[in-house]
Amino acid sequence: MVNAKPTNSPLPQLAFRLTLTMILLLGSQTIICEEDLPFGYVISSESAIISKNLKTITYLGKVKLEHERFLIRGEKLTISYNKDKGRNISIVGNPSSFEGTSRRNKSNISARANEIIYEELTQLLVFKGNTIINRNGDKLEATSVDYNLSSQAISAISKEGEGPIRLIIKSLQ
Amino acid sequence: MNSAGVFIKIGLFTILCTTNPNLFSNETSQLSQNKVDEVSLTNVKLDSFSQEGNLELELEATSLRQDVSSGESHLTNPRLKLETPSGTLWSINSQIGTISTRASNPDGISDQRIELSGNVLISRRTDEGLVVEIRGDNFILFPKRQYAETLSSVTVNSGNNLTTAGKLSIDLRLGRVELGSNSGNYVKTKISELKEW
Numbered sequence: 394m395v396n397a398k399p400t401n402s403p404l405p406q407l408a409f410r411l412t413l414t415m416i417l418l419l420g421s422q423t424i425i426c427e428e429d430l431p432f433g434y435v436i437s438s439e440s441a442i443i444s445k446n447l448k449t450i451t452y453l454g455k456v457k458l459e460h461e462r463f464l465i466r467g468e469k470l471t472i473s474y475n476k477d478k479g480r481n482i483s484i485v486g487n488p489s490s491f492e493g494t495s496r497r498n499k500s501n502i503s504a505r506a507n508e509i510i511y512e513e514l515t516q517l518l519v520f521k522g523n524t525i526i527n528r529n530g531d532k533l534e535a536t537s538v539d540y541n542l543s544s545q546a547i548s549a550i551s552k553e554g555e556g557p558i559r560l561i562i563k564s565l566q
Numbered sequence: 567m568n569s570a571g572v573f574i575k576i577g578l579f580t581i582l583c584t585t586n587p588n589l590f591s592n593e594t595s596q597l598s599q600n601k602v603d604e605v606s607l608t609n610v611k612l613d614s615f616s617q618e619g620n621l622e623l624e625l626e627a628t629s630l631r632q633d634v635s636s637g638e639s640h641l642t643n644p645r646l647k648l649e650t651p652s653g654t655l656w657s658i659n660s661q662i663g664t665i666s667t668r669a670s671n672p673d674g675i676s677d678q679r680i681e682l683s684g685n686v687l688i689s690r691r692t693d694e695g696l697v698v699e700i701r702g703d704n705f706i707l708f709p710k711r712q713y714a715e716t717l718s719s720v721t722v723n724s725g726n727n728l729t730t731a732g733k734l735s736i737d738l739r740l741g742r743v744e745l746g747s748n749s750g751n752y753v754k755t756k757i758s759e760l761k762e763w
Contacts, residue, residue, distance in 0.1 A: 433726075433758040441731065441753045445654065445741035447696040447724060452753065472757075474725075480757075513759065 434460040436470060449473045456484060458511070462542070463493035465509055479514035488523065495528075495545050502528045504538070516542040524549075530563030605632040610641075614709060623648050623709055625680075627663070639665040644682055650712060653693075654741040658705060660686040680707040686716075698724040700734065700743070712738040719751065729755040 439454030452470040467486030474480050491504040507522030518540040520526065526533040526540070526547065535549035535558040549558045607630040614623035627641040644663035648656040661684030668677040681704065688700040702720040707713075715735040722729040722745065732748030745753045 433756060436755045436757065437752045439747050439752060441729070441745040441755070443698065443722070443724075443743040443745070445651075446694075447690065447692050447698050450729075450755070452755075455752075 434458060436472070438470065456486075458482065458484065463491060465492075465511070466490045467509065478512070482511040482513070484509045484511075491518070491520070493542075500529045502526065502540075504540075506538070518542060532559075532561040534559040534561075603634045605634060606630070607632075622650060637667055641665065644680075646680070646682070646707070648709075648738065650738045651741050654690070656688065656690055656738075658682060658686065658688045658707075660684050660705065677711070678709055680709065681705070682707070696724070698722060698743075702734070714738060719748070720745070726758040727755055729753065 436452055436456070436458050438452035438456040441450055441452045443450050450472050452472075454468065456467045456470040458465040458470065465484050467484035467489035469485045471483045471485075472480060485508050488505040488507055489509045491502070491506075491509055493502045494500070495502060504520055504524065504526040506520035506524040508520075510519040510521065511517075512519070520538040520540065522536065524533075524535050524538045526538055528547070533547065533549060535551065536555040537552075538547060538549045540547050551558050608628065610625075610627050610630045612625040612627075612630075613621055614625075616622045624647040625641075626645045628643040630639050630641050632639040641663035642661070644660055646656070646658040648658070650656070660682035663680060663682040666679050666681075668679065683704040686702050686705045688702075688705060689697065691697045700720050700722050702716045703718050705714060705716055713736070716733055719730065719732050720734045722731065722734075722743075729745065730751075731745035731753045732751045733746045735744045735746070736742070737744070747753055
């Protein structure tokens with residue numbers, strides 16, 4: 394005869410409780426701590442405004458964007474998130490400045506422009522308005538310049554009505 | 567319930583409403599008057615309505631103790647819910663809180679002040695599922711002025727971003743959160759990158 398009465402052993406109950414606790418712990422929304430975040434970049438400023446729709450944050454006053462490979466300074470930084478395009482960062486200043494190091498040839502690049510846009514997904518930096526870029530002593534002046542951080546390619550196009558592109562190459566002597 | 571008990575309850579409710587004219591308790595599980603000048607309530611829910619009759623603020627607390635002479639109410643485990651501007655929901659909770667009402671501000675309007683302290687958590691969720699969570703040690707809400715602020719530093723979690731700031735203020739009319747720096751501590755956001763390169 395089979396005894397259908399369940400045993401009063403605490404082990405199955407304990408195992409069930411432990412499993413439930415693990416599920417709850419893993420499934421619950423955890424608080425993000427600075428140490429938990431994967432590497433990225435840091436934005437600092439005197440103040441910031443989070444928009445009503447939570448999609449845009451505007452940083453104001455002595456703004457700095459510090460990345461492992463570059464540093465951008467300006468007066469106003471706007472970061473917005475788009476589902477398809479990812480994060481877009483615009484830094485405006487008088488002027489905004491950029492300092493970076495090329496990963497390939499370890500050369501230093503510095504730039505200034507009225508506005509610097511960083512498109513995170515495409516790794517593209519766009520310098521807009523009175524742009525001056527210095528790399529290894531060479532100087533590029535243009536209204537707008539694109540700098541691809543992945544390929545290290547710099548391109549400038551002069552549109553109709555804009556001033557010519559000026560490239561000053563450092564003498565080899 | 568005898569008629570004297572009913573009388574006391576009506577009397578105390580009137581005192582509460584007189585000192586906090588916009589608060590109406592609609593759920594009182596236990597009411598006691600330990601001293602003449604003190605009112606204690608447990609498991610309270612206080613609703614505040616706009617002049618148009620819309621529910622603007624909902625406050626729940628494990629207990630409420632009011633000093634009748636000063637009109638100040640002390641709360642334990644307060645939980646606040648606000649919808650301002652319309653469609654923007656705020657949820658705020660903390661360990662303790664205080665409700666006080668200043669006689670009147672220069673505009674002639676009595677100024678209500680709700681101060682929450684101890685593990686304050688302010689959260690907001692948009693229709694699209696975006697969530698922002700703000701943590702701090704204190705939070706002061708002025709419902710009539712549609713304004714709120716903190717006096718100490720805060721941590722803001724949104725997505726994979728973590729922001730620290732010296733102080734915070736909220737314009738509830740616009741649903742806008744402003745973060746500020748204090749004594750050399752800048753607003754600082756750490757952002758994890760979407761793509762390795």
